[in-house]
Amino acid sequence: MSVPHPARVVVRQPSRPPALSRRGFLGLAAAASAVALAGCAGGSDAAGPGQPRSGGRLRAAFAGGGAKEVLDPHMANLFVEASRSKAMFDKLADLGDDVSPVPRLAERWEPDAGLTRWRVVLRQATFHDGRPVRAADVLASYARILDPKRAFRAKSSLAVIDLANSRAVDDRTVEFALRRPFVEFPNVLAAFGAYVVPEGAEDFSRPVGSGPFSFVSFEPGRSLLLRRNPNYWEGAPHLDELEFLISNDESARVNALLGGQVEYAHDLTPTTARSYEHSDRLTVVRSPNSAMQAFAMKLDRPPFDNQDLREAMFLLVDRQQLVETTLSGAGQIGNDLFGKGYQYYADEIPQRARDLDRARALIRKAGAEGLRVKLDTSGAAAGFVEAASVFADQARQVGLQVEVAVGNKDSFWADTLNNGSLSSYRSGAMPIETHIAQRLLSASTTNVTKWARPEFDALYDKAVSTKDEAQRRQLYLEMQRAQHAEGGFLVWGFADWLVATAPRVGGVAKAPANTLDWARFDKVWLG
Amino acid sequence: MSLGHYALRRLLVGVLQVLVVACAVFLLTEALPGDAAVALAGDNPDPARIEQIRRVMRLDLPLAERFWDWLAGLFRMDLGVSLVSQRPVAAFLADGLAPTLVLATLTLLVLVPLAVLLGVVAAVREGGPLDRAVTTVSVALHAIPEFAMAIVLVAVFGVRLRWLPPTAVGVGGDLLRHPAVLVLPLVVLLARPICSISRLVRAGMIEALDSDYVRHARRLGLSTGRVRLRHALPNAVAAAVPQLAHTTDWLLGGVIVVEAVFVIPGLGTALVDAVAARDLPVVQGLAVFFAVTTVLVNLVADVVGFRLSPRTEVVR
Numbered sequence: 095m096s097v098p099h100p101a102r103v104v105v106r107q108p109s110r111p112p113a114l115s116r117r118g119f120l121g122l123a124a125a126a127s128a129v130a131l132a133g134c135a136g137g138s139d140a141a142g143p144g145q146p147r148s149g150g151r152l153r154a155a156f157a158g159g160g161a162k163e164v165l166d167p168h169m170a171n172l173f174v175e176a177s178r179s180k181a182m183f184d185k186l187a188d189l190g191d192d193v194s195p196v197p198r199l200a201e202r203w204e205p206d207a208g209l210t211r212w213r214v215v216l217r218q219a220t221f222h223d224g225r226p227v228r229a230a231d232v233l234a235s236y237a238r239i240l241d242p243k244r245a246f247r248a249k250s251s252l253a254v255i256d257l258a259n260s261r262a263v264d265d266r267t268v269e270f271a272l273r274r275p276f277v278e279f280p281n282v283l284a285a286f287g288a289y290v291v292p293e294g295a296e297d298f299s300r301p302v303g304s305g306p307f308s309f310v311s312f313e314p315g316r317s318l319l320l321r322r323n324p325n326y327w328e329g330a331p332h333l334d335e336l337e338f339l340i341s342n343d344e345s346a347r348v349n350a351l352l353g354g355q356v357e358y359a360h361d362l363t364p365t366t367a368r369s370y371e372h373s374d375r376l377t378v379v380r381s382p383n384s385a386m387q388a389f390a391m392k393l394d395r396p397p398f399d400n401q402d403l404r405e406a407m408f409l410l411v412d413r414q415q416l417v418e419t420t421l422s423g424a425g426q427i428g429n430d431l432f433g434k435g436y437q438y439y440a441d442e443i444p445q446r447a448r449d450l451d452r453a454r455a456l457i458r459k460a461g462a463e464g465l466r467v468k469l470d471t472s473g474a475a476a477g478f479v480e481a482a483s484v485f486a487d488q489a490r491q492v493g494l495q496v497e498v499a500v501g502n503k504d505s506f507w508a509d510t511l512n513n514g515s516l517s518s519y520r521s522g523a524m525p526i527e528t529h530i531a532q533r534l535l536s537a538s539t540t541n542v543t544k545w546a547r548p549e550f551d552a553l554y555d556k557a558v559s560t561k562d563e564a565q566r567r568q569l570y571l572e573m574q575r576a577q578h579a580e581g582g583f584l585v586w587g588f589a590d591w592l593v594a595t596a597p598r599v600g601g602v603a604k605a606p607a608n609t610l611d612w613a614r615f616d617k618v619w620l621g
Numbered sequence: 622m623s624l625g626h627y628a629l630r631r632l633l634v635g636v637l638q639v640l641v642v643a644c645a646v647f648l649l650t651e652a653l654p655g656d657a658a659v660a661l662a663g664d665n666p667d668p669a670r671i672e673q674i675r676r677v678m679r680l681d682l683p684l685a686e687r688f689w690d691w692l693a694g695l696f697r698m699d700l701g702v703s704l705v706s707q708r709p710v711a712a713f714l715a716d717g718l719a720p721t722l723v724l725a726t727l728t729l730l731v732l733v734p735l736a737v738l739l740g741v742v743a744a745v746r747e748g749g750p751l752d753r754a755v756t757t758v759s760v761a762l763h764a765i766p767e768f769a770m771a772i773v774l775v776a777v778f779g780v781r782l783r784w785l786p787p788t789a790v791g792v793g794g795d796l797l798r799h800p801a802v803l804v805l806p807l808v809v810l811l812a813r814p815i816c817s818i819s820r821l822v823r824a825g826m827i828e829a830l831d832s833d834y835v836r837h838a839r840r841l842g843l844s845t846g847r848v849r850l851r852h853a854l855p856n857a858v859a860a861a862v863p864q865l866a867h868t869t870d871w872l873l874g875g876v877i878v879v880e881a882v883f884v885i886p887g888l889g890t891a892l893v894d895a896v897a898a899r900d901l902p903v904v905q906g907l908a909v910f911f912a913v914t915t916v917l918v919n920l921v922a923d924v925v926g927f928r929l930s931p932r933t934e935v936v937r
Contacts, residue, residue, distance in 0.1 A: 155790055160713075160886075160894025162661075162705040171661060245673040314708065315716070315894065316886050317791065339791050341884040342893070345772075346788050350884065352780045353787035475664070504655035504899075507666055521665065532665075539667040 143600025143621030150620040151335035152599070154358035155347040158340030160315040166298040167289035168239055168246045173360060177613035178338055179289055181320055182222075183303035186214060186232065186290065187283035188610035191603075193523050194437035195280035196610065199227060199290055199304065199327075203283070209275035209559055214283070216266040219327040221292050222308040229262030234293035251285035275559040277566065278527045286608070306331045306616035316340055331616035332601070348594060351376055357599050357620065360613065362592040363476065364422030376594045382426060383435040383523070384591035384607040387416070387477070389469070389485065390510070390519040391582040394544035397460075397467055398515055401580055406456035409449045410492045411485065413586045420481040421589050428585035431574050433526040435588075435606070438567060440574035453492045466495040471518040474506035478518040481586075511542055519583070523606040526570060530554055534577070543582025550576055628924060635916035639909060643695070646908035647688055650901055656680055657704045657899040678704045691905060700909070701902040703895075710906035713891050717875065717907075721887035723796045724879075725872035727803065728810045733865070736815050737858060740822025744857070745849070747827055755823075759816035771809045771882040778805060788884040796885070806883045810876060814868040818861050825860030829853035859930035866922030873914045 156174035163172070167179035180188075186200040197203070201217040219227040237257055239246045259271035272279065282288070292302055301309050306328070307320035318338040324330045339356055341347045347359040348366055352375055359376075367378045391398035391407065398404055413427035426434065429446055433439045457463055471482040479500055486496040496516075501509055510517040519542065521529070532538055535554060536546040550573060557569035577583070591607040598621040605611035658674035659666070675681045694701050700710035739759075743752040779787025789802040796803055829835055830853050838848045875889025888907060895903035 153791055158894075159705075159898060160891055162703075162894065162898045162900065164706050171663070243677070245670065245677045247670075249673075250667065250670065313716070314706065315890070337791070340886070341788065341790050342890070343881045343884070346790070346882060346884045349775055349780055349787035350790040353783065355786055355788060355790045502654045504653065505659060507662075507664055508655075508659060508668070508671070511665075511668070519665075532667075539669060540665045542665070 143598050143619065145621075146332055146601060146619045147621055148332050148619070149334050151337060152333050152358060152615060152618060152620060153337045153339055153356040154360065154615065155339045155341045155350055155356040156360045157342045157344075157347075158315055160340075163314045163340075164298065165301045165309075165312060165318070167291065167301075167303070168235075168248065168287055170287050171247065173613065174338060174340065176286070176608070177360075177615075178318055178320075179287070180305065180610070180614055181307040181336060181616070182301055182305040182309060183289040183291065184219070184227075184305055185284060185288050186216075187280050189284050189523070189525070189608065190610060191605045192435065192437045193433065193525050193606060193609060195284045195525070197280075198610075199232075200283060203280060205277070205279065205561075209277050209279075209561065210272045212270045212272065212279050213263070214268045214270065216268070217327055218266070219304045220325060221304050222302045222323060223292075225292065226265070227290060227304050228265045228293075229268045230265075231293045232268050232290050233257070233260065233262060235290045236288070238291070239288065246287060248285045248287040251282050252288060254279070254282060277558050277561055278525065281525045281528055307336050310335075326616065328616070332619035333615065336615050348376070351594055351596060354596075357596040358602070358618075359594045362594055364424035364589075364592065367424055367590075367592045367594075368422050370594065374597065377597050377599070379593050379595060379602045379604060380424065381591040381593075381604045381606055381612060383433075383588045384612075385523075385589040386428065386432055386434075386519075386521045386585055387421070387425070387481065387587040387589055388428070388519040388521075389482075389584040389586070390517050390542045391584065392515045392542070392544045393582045394546070395515055397462060397465055398582065400460045400462070402456045402460040403462050403465075404580065404582065406453040406460065406462075406492070406494075407489075407584055408446055409453040409456070410489055410494070411584060411586055412448055412488050415488070416481055416484055417587045419484050420477040421587060424592060425587045425589040428587050430578055430581065430583060430585045432521065432529045432583065432585065433523075436523070436526055438526045438570040440571050440578070442571070443575060443578050446578075450492055457492060457494065463493055464495065466497060467516055468499050468514060469496050469516045469518070470499050470501055470506075470510050470514045472501045472506040473503040475518070475520050477589075478520075482518055485586075511540065517542070520589075523608045526574075527558065530573060534573075534581075545577075545582055547576075624924065624927060628920065631920050631923070632916075635913075635920065638916055639912040642912040643692075643905060643909050644688075646905060647691070647901070650896070650899070650904050651684060653896075653899065655899060657901065660897065660899045661705060680704075687901075691902065695909065700906040703903050704900050705898055710902050713895075713903055714888075714906055714910055717886065717888040717891035720796055720880075720885050721873060721875045721889070724803070724806060724810065724876075724885065724887065725869065727807055728814070728872055729869060731807065732811055732814050732818065732868070735811075736818035736861070737822050737854075739815070739819040740857065740861070741826055741849070741854065743819065744823045744826030744830065752823075755819065759819060762812045763816040765812065767809050767813070767876065768878045768882065770812060771805070771879060774805045774808060775882060788882075790884045802883070806879050806885065809879055810872065818864055818868070821861040821864055822857050825857035826853055828860075829856040832856075855929045859926050862922050862926040862929065866918050869922075870915050870918045873918070874911055 158174050159172050167183045170176050170179045184199045186198060187195040188198050190196040199217055199219055200214045203212055203214045205212045216227060216229065221227060236252055236255060239248045240252055240257055254272050254276055256271040256273050261269050263269050306323050306326045308323045310319040310321050312318045320336045322331050322334050341350060344363055350356045351359040370376055370378055391404055393399055408430055417425045417427055428434060429443065431440060469482050469486060471478045473479060482498045486498050489496040532540050534545050535551050553569055553573050557566050560566045560569060595602055599618060600621050601618040603611035657678055658671045658680055661674055662671050691701055702709050739755055743755045746752050775787045778784050785804050786802045792799045792802055835848055835853050838852050875887040877889035877893060880887045880889040892907050895907065
C-alpha cells in the first residue's frame, strides 16, 4: 500500500474484544448502567471545564492489546499506541482537522521545480534527554522504517523516498530525494507511524522522544504513566501527568468514568453515547467524519460491471435509515465519495437522493429484475452485519434479492479483496490522495472495487505532479466526479468517533479519528 | 499401592497430558482463520504487507519446524517470546498470574469456611426453615450467570450508589493494596461455588450423620459436637473436594467474564488478547500453564480426599 494506513487503526478496535460478544453482553451492561443512572441525569450543563488550567493527572481509558502493546512508535498499531506515540513523539507533519498535512517538527518544506527534491527545515526542538532533534535523527528514523528486513507500517508510505540520495544539508535541514515527482509529499511526512526517534534508538522500554510528554513508567496491557515535558516546542501541556489505562471492554471504560476512576474513556458505541447524551456525569465528545461506511461493488465482474445496475444501487439505498439504525444516529449520510469534510472533497457534487422509481427503471434496463446477489459481510467491524441486513431489506423493495452472507471476521478483508462481487466496507480518515493511491489506481494493492481506468490513473499522476493548488483541486474534482458517477463504492455514511470525558475535562478536540488533534492530550486540561 | 506411588504415577501421566494439550492447542490455533500477520495488518490490508509481516515473524516457516522449535524450548523451560512484542512469554504469565492468584486465593479463603458452615448448618437442621432458606437462595443464585450478576452489581453498587469502585482500572496488578476494588468481583466469583459446595457438604453431612460409624460413635458416648466435627465432617468435606478442585481450577484459569467486566488484568485477559492477536507462543504458554494447574489441582484434590476419607477408592 502506498501512503499512510490510518484506516487500519480506526477500524481495528471496534471489533474487539473477540471472545466476548460486545453487542450482546456488553450492550446489556451499558443499558443496565444507563437505567441505574436515569435518576441522576439532570440534562443540564452543570459546572463546565471553564478556562484552561494547569496541573493534575488525567487518566485515560483505552482498549489495549495485552501482549501486542509496544512503545516503539514505528510499531504502533492500536488506538492506544497511536495516542501514546503522539504524546511522546513527533512526526515532521501531521494531519489537520481537514485531513491536510500541517507542519510539526518540520518548520517548513519546499520542493524544487521538478517536485523530486524536497528541502525540509526542522524546528528547534529537543528530545526528552536534552539532545537536539537533528536532520540525522530524521534520516535515521526513516531508514529504520524503510529497513527491508522489517515490516513497519509506514514503510510503504515512505517508499517514495530515495533515501540513498537524500541527505542532511545541515543539522536542521534535510533534503529528501523522491523516486518520482510528488506534490503531496507532506502526506508522507504525516504518515501513520512515521515518528522521529533519536538516531540509533532500538530499545523502547524507556522511550525518549521530542513529544509533549515524557516517559515515567509502563506496564504492558495495564498502564503507561507520562509526565509533562516543560520544554515542548509547542508549549508545555496543561496537565502535569497523563496516565493511559487499559480496559478492553467499552462498558467497563464508561463505568470507570462514571465511578471517577478515569477522566477520559476512548471509543464508545453509538448506543452508549445515545444513552448518556443528557447525563451530567459525563460529556460525550463526537468527532464527525471519522469512519467512512460503505458497500463495495466489484466492477470487473457481473453483476456490477453493469453501470445501470450500480446506479440503481446508489439510488435505492436509504442512507438516512442506515445512519439512524446501524450508527444510532451518530453519523452523517454519504454521497458515494470518500473524505467528507476533508481537503479536496467535492462538495459541489449534489447529494444523491433516494429514487426508487428510477432505480426500478435502471434495474429493468440492466435486465436485472429479481437478481440474486450475495453481500459479503462479517463481524470484522461493529455494525457491518446490521448495515448489510438493513440494506438487503431496502434492496428488496425494488426487487433485488440481496443475500447477506456472514463470513469469518478474522479473514474478512483478505477474503473480500478479490472474491465475491459486493461486500461491506469501511475506512478511517486519510488524505483523499492517499485513498485514491491505495484503492483506485490500476496498480493499487487494495483496490477492492477493481476500479481500473487508465484515464483515471493519468488524472492522478497529473494531480500529484501539479504544483498549482487550484489546478490540482480541479483534477481531484474530476476524479471524484468519475467516482461518483460510475464508481464501485456505495458510501452511505460517515460515523462519528465517540469518546466520553468527565464534565471537568476541557480541551478535547472534535477532530476526525487518526488526525493530529484526535486522542491528543497536550491541549487538554482538568477544570 | 501406596499414596506416594500413586502420586508419582499420576504426575507422569500429568506430564503426558500437558504435552497432548500443548499439541492440540498448537494445531487448533493454527486451524483458526487468519494468523498473527493478518490480525496485525488490520482493515483493508495490503497482501504484500501481510507477507512481509509473516516473514519477519517467521510464520512462513513450515508448521512442523515452528512446533518443533517451540517444543524444544519447552524442554529447556523456555516458553519463547511473543510474536508481536518480542517480550518473553514467561513475563506475560507472571504479570497475569498475580491478579488471578489474588482473586483465586481470596475467593477460596472465603469460600471454603463459608460453604462448609452453611452446608453443615443446613444438614444438622435438615428440613428446618434455615435449611430450606439456604437451599432456596443457593438454587436461585446458582441460576444467575456471572456476567449478569457482575453487570447488575456494577450498575447498582458502583455506578448508582457509588459505594464501591465499579472497576479495577488503574490498580494494575496490585489488587491487595486496593481492597475496595476486590469486593464486587469476589461476590461474583463466590456466588455459584458457594451454592454448589454447600449443597455437596450438606448432602455428605446428612449421609455421614446417618452412617453406622457415626451411630457407633454416639453409642460410645462422644459429645454431639465432637461426633459432628471430628467424625462426620471430614467425610462430608471429602464429598465436596472434587468440586472444590474444579472451582480452584476455574479460578486459576482466570475467569474471563469477571476480568473483563471489572478490568482485572489476569490470565483470562491475557488469553483473550493473545488469541485475538493470534500470538501463538503466548497462547501456547498459557495453555501449558492451564494444563499444568489442572493436573496439579486434581492430583492434590485426590490426595486430600484420600487423607480425609481413606475408605474412598482413589481413581487410577
